[in-house]
Structure formats: structure tokens, C-alpha cells
Amino acid sequence: MTTADGIPGASPTLPTTAVPPGAHPAHPHPHPRWPHATLDTRGHRPVPFRQFVLKVHSRCNLACTYCYVYEGQDGSWRHRPVRVGEDTMRTAAARIGEHVAAHRLRRIRIELHGGEPLLSGPGPVLAYARAVRAAVPTDCRITATVQTNGTLLTEDTVGRLAAAGLRVGLSLDGGLAAHNARRRDHAGRPAWPAAHRAARLLAVRRDAYAGILCTIDLGAAPRGVYHSLLDLAPPAVDFLLPHGNWAAPPPGLDPGARPGRHRPRPTPYGDWLAALFDAWWDAERAPVRIRLFHEIVALLLGAPSTAEAVGLSPLAAVVVDTDGAIEQVDSLKSAYPGAPATGLDVRRHPFDDALRHPGIAARQLGERALAGTCRRCPVHRVCGGGNYVHRYAPGSGFRHPSVYCADLERLIRHVAHRLSHTTQPRPNPPTSPL
Numbered sequence: 001m002t003t004a005d006g007i008p009g010a011s012p013t014l015p016t017t018a019v020p021p022g023a024h025p026a027h028p029h030p031h032p033r034w035p036h037a038t039l040d041t042r043g044h045r046p047v048p049f050r051q052f053v054l055k056v057h058s059r060c061n062l063a064c065t066y067c068y069v070y071e072g073q074d075g076s077w078r079h080r081p082v083r084v085g086e087d088t089m090r091t092a093a094a095r096i097g098e099h100v101a102a103h104r105l106r107r108i109r110i111e112l113h114g115g116e117p118l119l120s121g122p123g124p125v126l127a128y129a130r131a132v133r134a135a136v137p138t139d140c141r142i143t144a145t146v147q148t149n150g151t152l153l154t155e156d157t158v159g160r161l162a163a164a165g166l167r168v169g170l171s172l173d174g175g176l177a178a179h180n181a182r183r184r185d186h187a188g189r190p191a192w193p194a195a196h197r198a199a200r201l202l203a204v205r206r207d208a209y210a211g212i213l214c215t216i217d218l219g220a221a222p223r224g225v226y227h228s229l230l231d232l233a234p235p236a237v238d239f240l241l242p243h244g245n246w247a248a249p250p251p252g253l254d255p256g257a258r259p260g261r262h263r264p265r266p267t268p269y270g271d272w273l274a275a276l277f278d279a280w281w282d283a284e285r286a287p288v289r290i291r292l293f294h295e296i297v298a299l300l301l302g303a304p305s306t307a308e309a310v311g312l313s314p315l316a317a318v319v320v321d322t323d324g325a326i327e328q329v330d331s332l333k334s335a336y337p338g339a340p341a342t343g344l345d346v347r348r349h350p351f352d353d354a355l356r357h358p359g360i361a362a363r364q365l366g367e368r369a370l371a372g373t374c375r376r377c378p379v380h381r382v383c384g385g386g387n388y389v390h391r392y393a394p395g396s397g398f399r400h401p402s403v404y405c406a407d408l409e410r411l412i413r414h415v416a417h418r419l420s421h422t423t424q425p426r427p428n429p430p431t432s433p434l
């Protein structure tokens with residue numbers, strides 16, 4: 001699961017004392033020194049949550065080889081209820097309503113997730129969305145999406161979700177069977193035929209189609225992935241770097257590297273994304289919104305970021321698991337077992353308590369949370385140190401440059417070059433920080 005946004009807008013009302021971190025009882029694992037023991041939150045004004053990731057089902061019908069939830073070290077899903085109960089839905093919804101009212105939020109997003117959220121059919125997804133809508137003040141606009149692997153999506157399900165105002169995001173690794181070879185069910189059967197059917201269903205239901213999440217595979221040619229995805233007609237594509245860190249680098253990066261800047265070094269992901277950017281940028285009319293590129297271009301032009309992959313905007317996302325536990329984003333599971341745990345749950349704690357958790361506060365501190373290397377880096381306002389989870393090193397924690405540091409700089413400089421080349425003839429060219 002990979003979605004989490006940072007949305008600016010600070011709350012002046014909350015104190016900044018950190019609550020002690022908690023780990024899931026099944027996985028007591030020492031949290032790293034930073035941020036859990038040494039975070040300095042003086043002067044920090046927490047930013048209210050605006051994105052609520054609600055777990056509907058804690059299991060998945062697929063066993064993708066790179067999955068950090070089910071194939072990684074964190075087995076906390078084994079100890080959660082398989083399905084979210086009605087009581088948990090109501091309590092979580094009431095907490096969201098309380099948070100929205102306390103901070104006078106006018107707009108929030110809810111994302112119905114798993115596991116695979118449609119494993120019990122669309123009923124629980126629809127019920128959760130209804131519960132939140134009933135609990136939130138009517139002057140707050142709610143955008144609701146379901147993130148699915150698509151294998152269980154039928155025309156009837158799409159129709160019911162669309163009728164309830166929910167949009168569907170699909171997780172794929174490209175638009176061809178070969179791109180999706182790592183996505184298989186527990187018996188080893190490919191997920192692609194069913195997922196492809198889902199993509200075709202959504203292509204004719206634009207009102208219900210949120211877009212595609214695509215994890216980068218260096219073994220696939222970037223232009224081939226790009227054009228095959230265009231054939232599925234998504235309104236947007238989110239390209240995600242495979243999760244990794246300094247202890248467990250992603251495929252293709254040096255397993256012996258240590259945090260810091262080790263230049264020059266190969267930049268396979270930067271090269272891959274730069275080739276993809278050129279295919280997208282050189283199209284006569286950009287046929288699809290690619291969020292990472294929109295973000296980088298906007299940041300280069302001086303706008304704030306709205307995604308966690310780049311930029312310095314505060315993270316405003318929180319997770320509620322099927323047992324009601326308030327968690328940080330799932331991608332932290334790629335760092336160490338129990339990393340997303342806060343020790344809080346919706347029955348006993350308001351979301352404001354989670355805002356004071358050091359793991360969440362650290363992701364709202366912007367430049368103050370960066371390593372010295374990053375603060376001195378010429379592209380840091382655009383890069384933002386990269387995705388927080390990619391900065392992890394055992395013991396010391398998350399105050400390091402991204403394990404993708406060289407790749408990010410390669411991509412950002414490439415985009416800046418293309419942007420400045422394109423905009424030079426304009427009468428008022430935007431200034432680039434590079």
C-alpha cells in the first residue's frame with residue numbers, strides 16, 4: 001500500500017509533547033534513536049490529518065513477490081481481524097468526524113485499503129464510506145477511493161462503488177502481462193488476466209477511475225511501460241520507487257553502500273525515470289497525469305508539494321487498521337517490524353494524540369527533519385530528502401539522505417534542464433533553484 005499525502009495548513013491549537021512510541025505487541029522491536037528518542041519538536045505546530053487510510057480487509061488474495069506487507073519482515077497483519085468490524089468502522093468514523101470538526105477541515109480524503117479491500121465484496125467498503133460521511137460535518141467535502149489489485153472487480157461492483165461516489169485505483173506494474181509477472185496469487189497463477197479485465201471495465205467508467213499505481217521494475221523498458229499503461233486509459237499514474245533503505249537497498253542499488261553521498265554512482269532509477277519523463281514531456285499533449293512529474297515540475301516552479309515522494313510539505317496521512325489501531329503509513333513496514341505502530345487506537349485515542357507521536361511529528365517538520373547532507377544539497381527543496389521510508393538505517397533511524405539520493409538528484413536535474421529549455425522563450429521564465 002503506498003499512498004500518503006502531505007498537505008500544508010498548520011493547526012495552531014495542539015501542544016507538541018511527544019507521546020511514547022508503541023510497537024505492536026506481536027512485534028516488540030526497538031524503534032531507532034531518531035525520531036523516537038531524540039526528536040526536537042520545539043516550535044512545531046502539528047498539521048491536522050486530511051487523509052485517512054482505512055483498512056477494510058487485512059488479507060490479500062495475491063502474493064506479489066516484492067510485497068513489503070505480506071512478504072516482508074512485519075507480520076503484524078497475522079494478528080489483526082481479517083475484516084474490519086462494524087463497531088470499529090463506527091468508532092473510526094466518529095474519530096474522523098471529531099478531528100474534522102476540531103480543526104474545521106473543509107476537505108478530507110478517505111482511502112479504503114487492505115490487503116485487498118474487495119475480498120469481502122463491495123459491502124464493507126461502501127459501509128465504511130457511509131459511516132464516515134454520516135460522522136463528518138456536512139460542510140466538509142470527502143473524496144473517497146478504493147485501492148485494489150483489480151482481480152475481484154466486476155461491472156456490478158464498479159457500478160455500486162461509482163453510485164456511492166467512490167473511485168477506484170488499480171495497482172499494476174505496467175500494461176502488459178510481462179510487466180505483471182511478479183503479481184501472482186497464492187497458487188502462483190498470474191493476476192494479470194483478471195487485473196486487465198478490471199482496467200478495461202474502468203476505462204469505460206471514467207467517473208469511477210482514479211488511476212493506476214505502478215511500482216517501477218528496472219527490468220522493464222520505461223517507454224514500453226509508459227505506452228502500455230496509456231493503452232489502459234488511466235486518468236493518472238503514480239510511479240512508485242520500490243521500497244528499500246540503507247540496510248535493504250532496492251534491486252539494482254549497491255548493497256554495500258552506507259548513508260551519505262557516494263558520488264559518482266550508477267543511477268538506474270534516475271535514468272529510468274528520466275527516460276519516462278522524456279516520453280511524457282515530449283508528447284504533443286500530456287495524455288495522462290503522472291503525479292511524480294507534476295510534483296517535481298511544480299516544486300521547481302516554486303509551488304509546495306502534495307505528495308510524500310518529494311518536497312518538504314508535512315505528511316497529513318494516518319492509517320486505521322482492521323482492529324482500530326492508529327498506525328503510520330504501511331510503507332514503514334519495509335524498514336523494520338512494527339515500524340508503523342503508534343500504540344494508539346480509535347477506541348481510546350483521538351487523532352490529535354497521533355499528531356504528537358514522534359514518527360508522525362518527524363514527517364511534519366520539513367527541512368528540520370533532514371540530514372545535514374540533505375540540508376546542504378542544492379536540490380533539497382525539490383527532493384525533500386526523498387520518501388521518508390527510504391532514509392532508514394538500523395540504529396540511527398530516518399535522518400539520512402534517501403537510499404535513492406543519486407537517482408533523485410539525477411531525475412530532478414534532468415527535469416530542471418528540460419523545463420528551463422522549454423520555458424526559456426517565455427517572457428517571464430520561472431526561476432529554478434538549480
Ligand code: SF4
Nearest residue numbers: 374377380383402405
Ligand atoms: S538529492 Fe535528495 S536525498 Fe540526496 S542529498 Fe539531496 S536532498 Fe538529500
